[in-house]
Amino acid sequence: MKKRARLKDIAELTGFSTNTVSLALHHSPLVAAETSAAIWTVARQLKYRPNQLARSLVNQQSKTIGLVLTNIQNPILTRAAEAIQKALLGHRYATLFATSNHSLEQEKLAIETFLGRQVDGLLVYPTHHGEIAHIVEAQEQGTPVVLLSGGRDASIDAVAIDSRVGAQRATEHLLSLGHRRIGVIDIAPALGNFEKQDGYRDALKAHGIALDRELIVEAGRTGLGEGYAAAGVLLGLGAPPTAILAANDLAAIGAIHRLDEMGISVPKDMSVVGFDNIDLAAHVRPPLTTVSYDADLLASRAVERLLRLIEADVAVETQHQVEFVEPELIVRNSTARPKG
Amino acid sequence: MKKRARLKDIAELTGFSTNTVSLALHHSPLVAAETSAAIWTVARQLKYRPNQLARSLVNQQSKTIGLVLTNIQNPILTRAAEAIQKALLGHRYATLFATSNHSLEQEKLAIETFLGRQVDGLLVYPTHHGEIAHIVEAQEQGTPVVLLSGGRDASIDAVAIDSRVGAQRATEHLLSLGHRRIGVIDIAPALGNFEKQDGYRDALKAHGIALDRELIVEAGRTGLGEGYAAAGVLLGLGAPPTAILAANDLAAIGAIHRLDEMGISVPKDMSVVGFDNIDLAAHVRPPLTTVSYDADLLASRAVERLLRLIEADVAVETQHQVEFVEPELIVRNSTARPKG
């Protein structure tokens, strides 16, 4: 295997010391112009590319951050991932990437791997909003962390959308249309992610409607298949709902598919609200009423926050804050007044 | 900022040399059992985590590979990305990730960044199947590369699905239903990705049907919006097609949305075939006839191939091969005989 060019190679060819070569390649004003020119010429010939690892070792920073997501089937997460990676590359940071697949073990493994590679910071969409001890530990050991979701407790910085308010507004919308029995398709709060259900309860309470736990269907994740299955469950109830609030658009689309199969028309016979406003939401039939937010904004805020933490070098002592991105309800055609 | 524990710290605390510590932590049989035990105890107390960068520097391998995709809006790519990352982590490799966003510049930047970080290999879904000189160069400089797409020329190894055959089968299906004017929504072949159109032509030729260039609508990428727009174009033709072949499922869904708006029923008035068989394909209305292939298989094959190249350390001299994953047509309800 051909070896890559090193400073030393350039040094030997030009007759200068590696140190001078290093300075020249950094455009240091200390080296004479012609020296610099000669060095650059040779460097280009050899296709010299600095070894970032060696650099990291002495600089004590890898210019790399780690991104851990639960999965990237959900388009809104992929979109965030893409935006994050792009924003980081703009700041000359590389992105190490891993998916936890909703498994705490895999999440820990990924974080461990990243820390071993001396990432300068971590961006994590945690599997379980409650179990973040391992993340806190990484932070305490000196690696800044920003979570991409989370409640209002602040042992770690977070930039997230306000799911609670989003869910509350979506429920509000259904209530204002006249719905009184509203089904929910959500991730199991055993995973600690109860913001959306809290928003749902908030809205019900404001209207003096009692919570019927039967109307809440939970699964380990919320994808197309889960939405499809959950819709079946809700329809099988003695008193089925007249509207469904899904934790994300994919679950909503899955649910609509099932309703369609059962001959139930959306929105005539049943209203459905999604969450995330993925591109697809506008293109399915019927176009989905959903909770929208700016994923790119979320990504860039999270990146900025993380970079600030890295620069400040105060991962630990800082007062952690949770920053929310405002959700907005987009009303399309999957919701209407209840029949009768 | 707290400093992370190093071998030297453990050495000082235990009284042994750093070398002995290193050996002990590697479970070397050379060190006495009690020495090893003492070292391990202290290591755990200090939460010692080896610095993989330092290790990489001396071992001359980073145990990291770089993954470059065009974008991850297309679910099939995200799925591959996830599978790839998982497979790599299983082999104790970390994944550096970047999206080129269909821009050659960004692709180059990403690869440059990765090479600087001494990745042991690259997995690239190239922006442009024709312009891969920069990728070949990386390979020539000693970094193994496996492409995730590509034609039959083999200056670089590739594991890809046989798009040509896939498109040919899809077209075949439409022809056998009786369609004679089949529209195509594809990415602009200016980007060098003409496999699908070639498959389409193959099928037409086999049936002795002349190619009508008017029926081929091209765009810079193939997403929902592009499908939506392209359907409009096809319908505006003097002699519109009776069926549409879309380069991927998202484009197909976008197209169906447009057809729906125009009051054209799928599959009664118009058949539509997608490509990729994303999860969604089964959940939209009507369920999509599409070309399916095993993305996970593709991912694991690509990873295996790359790891083999890395181990063999023969990035350059090896005879490069393109390995195809077979596509399969899944017939659902978006295709039917033409009217009348």
Added chain:
DNA sequence: ACTGCCGGTATTAACGTTCCTACGTAGCGC
């Protein structure tokens, strides 16, 4: 008693950088 070996540990150099300090030469003023 000397050699040889062996288990256990230490020493040293190396990986490719960067940073700090040192060195040499030339020009300048006195």
Added chain:
DNA sequence: GCGCTACGTAGGAACGTTAATACCGGCAGT
């Protein structure tokens, strides 16, 4: 002609790890 400064370049250590080699004491064999 002496020291001073300025400029350009070189040397060395350091980052945290691994690998090759060196060392050292004790025991067995002759």
